[in-house]
Amino acid sequence: MLSDVLKKHFGNGQWNRPMVAFWIVFHLVLIGIPLFLYPIKINTDLYSVLPASHELHKVSEAERTLSSKTTSQFYVLVGHENFETAKKASEILYAAIKEDHSLDTVRLYVDPSSMQEIQNFLFAHRYQMQGPEMVRQLEKGEVDRISSDALSSVYGAFQFSSLDNLAKDPFLLGENSLNRYLSSSLFSSLAFGIKENVLVASDSGVQYVMLSGSLAPHVSAIAKEGHIIGRINELCAKMEKETPGLRLAFSGVPFHSYESSSNAQNEVMIISIISMLAIIVLFILVFRSPIPLVMVIGYIFVAGLTALCCTLWAFKEIHIFTFVFGTSLIGICIDYSVHFFMDWKSSQENKTGFDVRAHIFKGVILGFLTTEAGYLAVMLAPFPLLKQMALFSFAGLLSSLLTIMIIFPNLKLPTVEKRIVPLKAADILLKVYSRIFALKRPAWICIWIVAIAVIISGLMRLNMENDIRGLYSMSDHLKKSEQLAARVMNLGTSGWFFIISGKSPEDVLQREERLCSRLDAEKEKGQLSSYMATTLFVPSLATQNHTYSLIREKLLPSSQNQLTQLGFGTAENEKFLADFSAASKAMVTMDSKLPSNLGPMLNTLWLGKIDGVYYSAVLPLHAKDQMVFKKMASEMDSVYFVDKMTDIGNELTRLSHIALGLVILAYALVLVLLSFVYGFRTAFRIIRTPLLACIIAASLLGHLGIPYNFFAIVGAILTLSIGIDYSLFFKENAKTMRTTMLAVLLSVVTTLLSFGALGLSSFAPVSTFGLSVLFGISFCFFLAPFNGTRPQK
């Protein structure tokens, strides 16, 4: 059956067997090996799209480790005016997901003994863990004050800690340590209290019960059937419907990644369907034969598969956005096939498909080389996602060229009488161009003046900022949810934080303590309310030893007196001294058994050893002037201020400049290449078309108020790569201007449909990229006939 089909449509008795074998081996290697070696892994992490900040290359791995810890965490706040209803709903949700293997942790209930556990921990290490204020008093020798304060507390009212251990702790160092924890840690701004063993916060008369969790490391945030986030969303929607007055708030990266990947998948589907439908309709209308359509679908499938597998081979994974951008490959691949089939279906002179190839060879090869040069240039940009997209397109286009040049020529030609294409649209366009070309000089001068004025005013309005906060626009539902969660939880975390590095854990902890002491000073000035740091619970050994020594030197000589004032005798003092001596070994390290409910927090803050260097993070809470903290970090050794959003914005701007520089370099090479073929003057005319088109597109984006950011510049790069093809086709096929115009028109329409669809994307980078290419390609098409080979009537 297959051989019958092949015989019917292929052959002409001229199969170029070595080349076909090469085509088969080429695709088998590029598709087969990656599929055999690597599973198809799709990365949907929103953050991994973004480059590591240039400023932070030294700590980028540590920053990624912190991100990976925090980006898997999520919170669901279940609220109702009636606490019992809120708690019941949260218990239903908890019961539904607590055993789920997709989740690493799920927490609803709070262990009532957790506070006691912290208290016991602080008491056990009271000789090592004292705050800066107590250390300062000890250093100054203010023993009387410490002693009196302890006595005042014993005889004063309402204590948080028990006096059961008074004989062991006559100076109340354990209570002092607890008070420091209560007032200076995250606890001091905790909006949640414990009610019936769950965490509850109140906002506008609604009681919110908190359920927290984290995705298991093996679970991707990609939206798919039965995904845990999808199930949580569904269950919550059902509960909201069934329980009047129930209010739910979702917070955490998994919800955003799920939603954005779900949108991306839908968009990929819509963009692909629109592109394919447009191709089908246009091909049937123009070629009136199923053969070009079937061939092109197969050819795009092979090109897409090659692109996917090459990307997998090089990157071991493919990002979901490479898929979204990659759908534009369809539009580019089609250009070459359109030129092939236009000649195949219209030229009366061809005897075989190889004659068709000969006719289009120069134009397609030059177009291919210039486009691939653009992709190669983008591949040099130091941004993994861009490299991935460029490689995806580069490989796909290479496959498509090989198919056009090796497989398509074996296709039998239609009979001579069937070699007709509808040229009406081309004729109308040619007529329009003829009229434009016929315009008198004063009219041209007017057009130039108006065009230049409009272009310049648009360029002057261009906003070239790369603010990544504006790139991701969450849905209204999720936005309201995050706002509510932020208000209720009132954590006060900023988008920035500190990363501290060191050669050993002790080195990191000592540096962190120096930073904390600066933060304490700023806290006094009201610059922040608190901060989260590892050293609040695990001070450096140097500090612990120093504190222990100070207590031994300053307090121990007064212990008998203190105990006497409290009604104890010498026996208790001896026990106290023995206990103190034994406590010299009670140093806290990262390996010590720490209170269980501090585990998740310390696990997030302590980043551990990465590539031979140790790291920790310090998170300021309710901080005000960012510049104060940035300056603070700049003055300290191995302390890095990480403002991911701003740094990435700056990095994107830097990358934009690099990418643009690379493309200009590639264009200079293309100019040299084309100068050898056509001479400098003609070569310049060919490349000026896409250059001008990019300038006009940028101006239009300026008029529309769309930022000319990194993604718009990537669009311009693609415009330069693709747009030059149109100039080349007009240049190469000046003798067959009607079919060339039709071929270019068909190419442009399919390309514009792909990028136009991207322009409709809800994800701002995709939309900006799509619009940039849409405008650029449109102007390329409009300007291409002006490249020196004017269409004739």
Place this chain on the structure above:
Amino acid sequence: MPKGFLFSFLGFVFLGVSFAGSVYDFPLNAENRPVLEKSFSILAAHNVTRGHFKQTKTITRISRTFISEGTFVIADGNGIIWDTQKPFPSTLVITSDKIVQKTPQGKNSTLDASDNAAFREFSNTIQAVFSGKPSALYSQFNIFFSVQGNQWKLGLIPKEEVVRSIISSIELNGDLTLNSVLIKDGNQDLTRYEFSAHKYSEDLEPKEKDAFGRP
């Protein structure tokens, strides 16, 4: 004999018998709730209540008793000032948004309760206990109440297990004034407050305003 009188008499006998036992034998119910609210409304009749207190802390495990005394100010809408004078002076100021502890030696520790639910709850509970506002107690405690003549006893057991691990129970005794409070902590240690020399006024004195941070 009028029926109402008979019921009152029976109720009196019943409550009288009950008063002889532990207050925790008598949960608050629809019958004795109005009596409780009436008793507390007398306590809350004045904006500012001042007086003298004697605090006795009994720590069973170490067999020690610590006795101190001083003055207190309970100001409706402002908070409580607990001024311990003997044997070691210290001042504790509890408002709805902070808990401040001061000593003459210069210790000044502040717990900000404005953003912290646990501190806020502690602060509000302490104020509710001492200022005669039972409505604020219903949600947080299982309440027990008994009365004999004009003498009443109020027993509070925290509903939350986590709070019970710190405060096991609170017992208030009073008549027209709050006379004593007995707090049993999680370790079953007792702190007894005995109040005397109650004075009432409608306004705060300037130094009290300062302590509360009021203009």
